[in-house]
Amino acid sequence: MSPIMVMLFGSISASSDLFAHLWATVLPEYIRNTLVLGFWVALLSFCFGVPAAALISQTNIVMGKQLRWLLMLPLAMPAYLVAYLYTDLFDYAGPVQRLLRTWFNWQSPNDYYFFDIRTIGGAAIVIALVMFPYVYMLTRTAFEQQDRNLLRASRLLGCTERQSFYQVALPLARPAIAVSLALVTMETLADFATVQYFAVNTLTTAIYDTWLGYSDFAAANALASVLMLFILFIVVAEQRARAGQLHQSSRPNTQHQRKQLSVVQQIIASIFCWFLVFAGFLLPIILLLTMAIDYADYNQLVALIATGKNSIEIATYSATIATLIALMLALFQRLHQSRGRMIPVQISGFGYAIPGTVLAMAMLATFGPLDHVINDVAKAFDFKAPGLILSGTVFAIVFAFVVRFSAIANGTINAGISQIPKSLDLAPSSLGVKTLPAIFRVHLPLLKSSILVAWLLVFVEAMKELPAVLLLRPFNFETLSTQIYQLISDERLEQGALGAILIVLFGLLPIIFLNRQKDSQ
Template sequence: MLGASLGSSGDLFSHLWQTVLPTYIANTFWLSVWVVLLSLCFGVPAALLVSQTNLWSQKVLRWALLLPLAMPAYLVAYLYTDLFDYAGPVQRTLRAWFGWESARDYWFFDLRTLGGAAFVLALVLFPYVYMLTRTALEQQDKHLLRAGRSLGLSVKQTLWKIALPLARPAIMVAASLVMMETIADFATVQYFAVNTLTTAIYDTWLGYGDMAAANALASVLLLFVLFAVVAEQRSRAGQRHQSGRPNTSPDVYALSVSQQVVANLFCWTLVLLGFGLPFFLLIQMAVDYADLSQLGALAEIGLLTLEVSAIAATVAVLVSLTLALFQRFYPRKTNNLPVQISGFGYAVPGTVLAMALMATFGPLDHWINDAAVAFELSKPGLVLSGTSFAIIFAFVVRFAAISNGTVTAGIAKIPHSVDKAPASLGAGLLHTLRRVHIPLLKNSIIVAWLLVFVEAMKELPAVLLLRPFNFETLSTFIYQLISDEQLEQGAIGAIFIVLFGLIPIIWLNKDKQ
């Protein structure tokens, strides 16, 4: 991609820099900042309430606060815009109640702004902050918190001065994930007409037809990603907070009745706005506008989506298993590099990844066809960049880090003595893996597969740019309907994506009910 950007004449890039590019960069920066801040304001208090207090609905909220992860941000953007726009039911009802005749008679917030985009993205991304912060708080050594209380600190002071600083590494990791997801977002910001570097890349390539300039813009976007990753790592470099054998027995802080009401209202509002209300609106659309004649086309697109996502998830899990087991059975300092390198793709936005793959697969396709002609064979065509291979490859690169983390965590729980016991009985390595390690890793493999599968189903920017002609997935199909203000026609497909997104959440929490 970097090499392809050098082929740009510089005219279009120079024109963009002199006109709109500074605004795109500023929008990207401020959007990321606001989404991270809002996600922290939503996720950190929710994690504290669920993990540190006697919240009334704690058992339900523990998993319910993860539900917004199943809801694509562009769906929430469309549904809320349709609900709160001037012609939407909320403003129509207000005008009927108060006798207002036009927008000049009253003030109402506008979602189609940078602030609206930040709010919508934060609603679906704050579960990253909540999940990692809650886990960090639950794994803290409670002796440290009790020591603070014995020294005269109040409950609030203990949480503010001890618990949250201890959880800071996890919070920073979550903030970096939210920032990278925000930078990678395409459909939400485009629908809200908030021009960012991601939309600039898309418009430069497909609008102006200048792939070299688009690659140059993608290189600029990579600088934002690099900044996010380096800032996150530097922020927690050398930190050692937890004791070797922490006491994680729960120490629950009692809330008063008024505090219980406020805390429950806060948490359930997040669940309602991030998942409950959008899902209800989708069901209402499906009931009111479902057309049985469209189910055939929708089923065909759905089956293709399932096929591509399943292949990508299977390949990603096989790669993760191979690399993680290699690292386990051949423990050398350099043998962890393959796992680390294969996880780099998660930090790369889907639009940038698509540009990189096109810059790579396009010349390779031409080379393959030229080689076929040289050997007097028929041209195979665009076998890499013109088929679903590029999409599957992008999914594996983009989401390998998810699979790596899940499989590696599962392997770390297996005692090293298990590796040696079968060998002492004469079993070979392959036999040991098949009869011992793979069965022990079954849950980790299933979770990794489900996570990659769901993320592949929801991925939009990479598919938009890499898909061949007449190739649709549920995400691109719904995106086209949203662009045409016709989501009602694809509400069933949107519900299908959301329901599949719920599977990993249910699976991860089935043992914690």
């Protein structure tokens, strides 16, 4: 929290003239675009994720077992990659419009209408295609864990099957839907590369442009503070939406018969689900593989090894540290009896709500002055100045990643430790085993799967993260995400297709692991 407080106080020193100029010219448009984009992405994610979750969990849809995990695959695809690939596909010079002009003998754009993907609507569709799995996964889990006795009771009271779903099942899933939509909205507000490529000016692009374009760090801090207010509003609204809601029975009856779809319903349901899989993952990965085959060469492979090593190194450090911290906090919360044992976990979870751009600004606002103090102290004692050891090294990136992604590790570890019976906490002490040996002999072996999932999830998020790395990286330091971003900016993604495929493959690891773990249960 301290870097955020430093950033907020630093924003007070922002130039009133520049901020007034921004407010009088472009800032209202940036705020409006940010809110509109967040609304449309949340709405589209709801329209994609909730019906898909209902079809997979409630019906006998064909290939339901395969679609169950295929619908999670878009999570492995960074939104900025999909944005470039779809722009290249549907732009005026792209293959789709060229084919249409050939078929119908159209000569110019005046001869026909074709949608412009580089708009706020296009950005919303692209982001929703890779974000809806958050809504799908949480909502599907909520549907599957509902007490079927409640649905049977509604049927006995005269409700039809459709009415039972809309009046009982869907309201019971509302907390999961609210959490997932809040998560999707926060990720949308934090997006930088997609909106910049689509020329949609939002607060994240305003922060970046104000700092690097106007060279006004204080004004950029002020804009970051505005974005943080929007994030805080979303978090509070989501918590208030779930406040006071009653939970189901602690031992629900989850056994039920799936709704039998007719042939026409099967066709419609299958088209809908397979469209999401195809548009969100299969088509982009096919386009990337085609680019890699057509344009890959030895020089790309050499560059890929160097940047891939940097990405894996940073992601490994971040995942290991975040998982260890989450494990210690979860064990402290479980085994300690103090009233404040929940506070550390809650504080560490705030970081995920902070956009990468804002977090990078907070890191620079904190570590920059600290570096200067360290150098001044070194000079005062006639030592050689160490230079930028905090803000100008990989340390800042890893620190930002640990702050931002600790919530993911916390949630995974806490979910695992909640499945361990409380009696196992007391059994070792009754046999004379102290707390620390009991943790290594009892808790850690039982948490092995949760620890691995937490590590994989943080590792993948760190591999994909762009804004924080873009602002915090040292000179001449590239990762896969920054390299691909630079190539996309130069309209040369073909030269980075191998690196993009590598990011996607790493993103598939937790999905594959979770699916295999589910099948083995």
